Amino acid sequence: GRSYLNMAEKISGSDAALKVIEEWGVDHIYGYPGGSFDSTMNALYNQSNKLKFIQVRHEEAGALAASAEAKLTGKIAVTFGSAGPGAVHLMNGLYDARQDHVPVLAIVAQVPSTKMNADNFQAIDEEPIFDDVSVWNRTVSSAQSVPAVVDEAIRQAYKHNGVAVVTIPKDFGWAMIDDTFVSNAKNHVDPIYPAPRAESIEKAVELIKSAKAPIIYFGIGAKRAAKELQAVSEKYKMPLVSSVLAKGILEEKYPAYLGSAGRVAPKPGAEIGFATDLILWVGNDSPFSRFLFNPNAKVIQIDIDNEKIGKRHVIDVPLLADAKEALAAIAAKGEELSPTPFYNAALEDKKNWNEWQDSFKNSEEVPLRPEPIFDVLNKTASDQAVFAVDVGNVNINFERLLDIRADQKWTTSGQYATMGYGLPASIAAKIAFPHRDVYSLSGDGGFAMLMEEILTQVKYQLHVVNIVFSNETLGFIEAEQRDDTHQPLSGVDLPDTDWATTAKGMGAEGFTVRTLQEMKDAIKAAAETSKPVVIDVKLTHEMPLTTEHMFLDPAVYPQDQIDEYVAKYQAQDLKPFSYFLAQAGGEQAKSNVVEEKP
Numbered sequence: 001g002r003s004y005l006n007m008a009e010k011i012s013g014s015d016a017a018l019k020v021i022e023e024w025g026v027d028h029i030y031g032y033p034g035g036s037f038d039s040t041m042n043a044l045y046n047q048s049n050k051l052k053f054i055q056v057r058h059e060e061a062g063a064l065a066a067s068a069e070a071k072l073t074g075k076i077a078v079t080f081g082s083a084g085p086g087a088v089h090l091m092n093g094l095y096d097a098r099q100d101h102v103p104v105l106a107i108v109a110q111v112p113s114t115k116m117n118a119d120n121f122q123a124i125d126e127e128p129i130f131d132d133v134s135v136w137n138r139t140v141s142s143a144q145s146v147p148a149v150v151d152e153a154i155r156q157a158y159k160h161n162g163v164a165v166v167t168i169p170k171d172f173g174w175a176m177i178d179d180t181f182v183s184n185a186k187n188h189v190d191p192i193y194p195a196p197r198a199e200s201i202e203k204a205v206e207l208i209k210s211a212k213a214p215i216i217y218f219g220i221g222a223k224r225a226a227k228e229l230q231a232v233s234e235k236y237k238m239p240l241v242s243s244v245l246a247k248g249i250l251e252e253k254y255p256a257y258l259g260s261a262g263r264v265a266p267k268p269g270a271e272i273g274f275a276t277d278l279i280l281w282v283g284n285d286s287p288f289s290r291f292l293f294n295p296n297a298k299v300i301q302i303d304i305d306n307e308k309i310g311k312r313h314v315i316d317v318p319l320l321a322d323a324k325e326a327l328a329a330i331a332a333k334g335e336e337l338s339p340t341p342f343y344n345a346a347l348e349d350k351k352n353w354n355e356w357q358d359s360f361k362n363s364e365e366v367p368l369r370p371e372p373i374f375d376v377l378n379k380t381a382s383d384q385a386v387f388a389v390d391v392g393n394v395n396i397n398f399e400r401l402l403d404i405r406a407d408q409k410w411t412t413s414g415q416y417a418t419m420g421y422g423l424p425a426s427i428a429a430k431i432a433f434p435h436r437d438v439y440s441l442s443g444d445g446g447f448a449m450l451m452e453e454i455l456t457q458v459k460y461q462l463h464v465v466n467i468v469f470s471n472e473t474l475g476f477i478e479a480e481q482r483d484d485t486h487q488p489l490s491g492v493d494l495p496d497t498d499w500a501t502t503a504k505g506m507g508a509e510g511f512t513v514r515t516l517q518e519m520k521d522a523i524k525a526a527a528e529t530s531k532p533v534v535i536d537v538k539l540t541h542e543m544p545l546t547t548e549h550m551f552l553d554p555a556v557y558p559q560d561q562i563d564e565y566v567a568k569y570q571a572q573d574l575k576p577f578s579y580f581l582a583q584a585g586g587e588q589a590k591s592n593v594v595e596e597k598p
């Protein structure tokens with residue numbers, strides 16, 4: 001209580017830190033206690049009605065959950081680790097946030113200030129190890145400054161869309177300080193982006209009008225610009241492709257949206273890049289993109305970050321502007337164009353691909369193909385479902401086969417691509433959106449990496465449906481070893497494991513699925529329990545059709561190579577883009593296929 005007039009109320013350093021975090025709208029924090037974190041665990045206990053502690057079973061999972069949450073909500077998420085191993089364990093999850101540019105605050109404990117820098121138990125120099133992963137990284141130097149430093153960290157994380165790290169020596173957490181700090185959380189405003197320049201818009205529209213085969217290539221920078229993407233596409237008859245992360249911005253069934261480009265891409269998205277002569281590149285920083293397009297194509301690039309302009313492709317028109325504004329200005333400018341042979345061919349190519357994929361929907365092949373499994377998910381997941389997607393072949397199958405709907409959400413480890421992302425991300429999704437149904441989708445490699453987090457789902461009674469695609473291999477790497485480097489398969493085989501029984505041992509429900517009917521039954525049973533569920537789908541060892549090494553076009557590849565490819569992937573009904581272009585009366589753009597890879 002207040003003892004004398006003019007004397008500030010007292011608060012512990014840790015309580016003051018948590019108060020700032022709460023003021024920024026955070027209501028839970030992921031972590032795992034350690035001795036150096038006692039003072040903050042004490043504060044979490046005191047404030048448990050305002051700030052919920054989520055006990056993950058590995059700090060990596062806590063950091064990944066925070067990263068996933070920030071991706072799903074757009075708001076800062078918080079994780080912590082204790083001094084030494086707890087801090088080091090955070091690292092992998094923090095890198096995920098760094099690479100996908102989301103605000104995360106990591107509170108790192110340190111031994112008491114009196115014991116620092118003298119080779120004590122669990123005492124390491126923590127600042128240098130967080131330097132690379134963070135946008136801002138400081139050790140608090142006095143108890144009184146704890147809340148101000150935490151507030152600074154949060155503002156830095158938001159400003160730079162990255163990881164801010166605050167290291168707090170244990171004694172500062174216990175120390176009683178003046179409760180005088182006022183955070184500025186309520187006054188936080190979203191950044192304002194530049195509007196496009198009129199002369200650049202004019203140049204862009206000129207280029208679009210004079211192109212024969214123009215496309216739009218967008219990334220998650222266009223996430224608020226779905227209407228504008230469609231308006232430009234419809235007005236100038238431009239097919240659309242996206243980065244993988246931009247899946248879901250447009251409805252899957254939108255006829256001119258061909259899906260993503262790149263290795264995980266569906267066939268039309270993979271082909272169109274080499275047939276185009278002009279790319280309207282919007283909010284997209286995909287690291288592979290310079291290998292995905294006709295290098296002679298002209299490029300108009302829209303990005304809010306001038307560091308990104310010209311980074312992935314030589315460009316002709318830079319537009320430093322918000323995607324929504326710039327696209328709206330482009331759409332408002334010129335006359336409507338009529339459909340070109342190129343545009344019509346793109347629509348036909350998409351239809352051909354969809355029909356081919358659909359032809360496997362009811363496949364009774366055993367071990368199972370992915371198409372029937374995703375068909376069940378498409379039919380049973382609600383309009384509000386959230387999908388937490390791990391890393392590996394599951395990215396290919398998800399990208400091509402899950403028909404994401406307007407209000408559904410999904411997340412993966414995009415640029416950093418860490419295995420083990422699925423389970424922690426599903427925990428974040430269920431905590432952030434308790435009324436949505438949540439699925440984690442992993443391969444048997446990714447699932448095993450952080451499967452102890454089933455225990456977290458059980459502890460907090462999170463009804464997550466975890467689907468494990470078991471094919472006893474690290475498929476994504478197996479395909480690389482076979483198709484890219486032509487080496488004998490090395491180190492990719494995984495032992496067959498009974499994940500359903502493992503799940504039951506952890507207190508979840510478990511089902512093994514070997515047939516389509518068993519999948520339908522398991523999904524039904526999953527809806528009838530409130531426990532977390534693990535569905536172990538025994539999947540075919542056959543790899544998804546490769547669109548990176550695609551041998552379909554007789555004008556380019558010898559017939560025996562085509563025959564082999566078609567037989568391997570049951571691709572008899574697939575036709576190359578050039579076929580549809582010729583049918584529509586169009587001519588192929590001049591393209592030098594780039595063979596070099598990162």
Ligand code: FAD
Nearest residue numbers: 219220221243244262263264283284285286304323414415
């Ligand atoms: P980011 O890298 O986040 O870039 C977004 C861009 O938008 C930035 O340049 C930013 O400055 C800009 N921006 C932000 N806001 C705005 C705004 N308001 N207006 C304008 N610009 C804005 N990806 C693929 O595309 N193809 C693949 O084949 C592929 N394979 C993968 C395989 C695996 C196993 C995994 C895990 C991932 C794969 N990915 C693939 C994902 C890939 O690694 C990248 O994460 C992804 O391509 C990046 O997407 P992005 O450019 O949309 O997002």
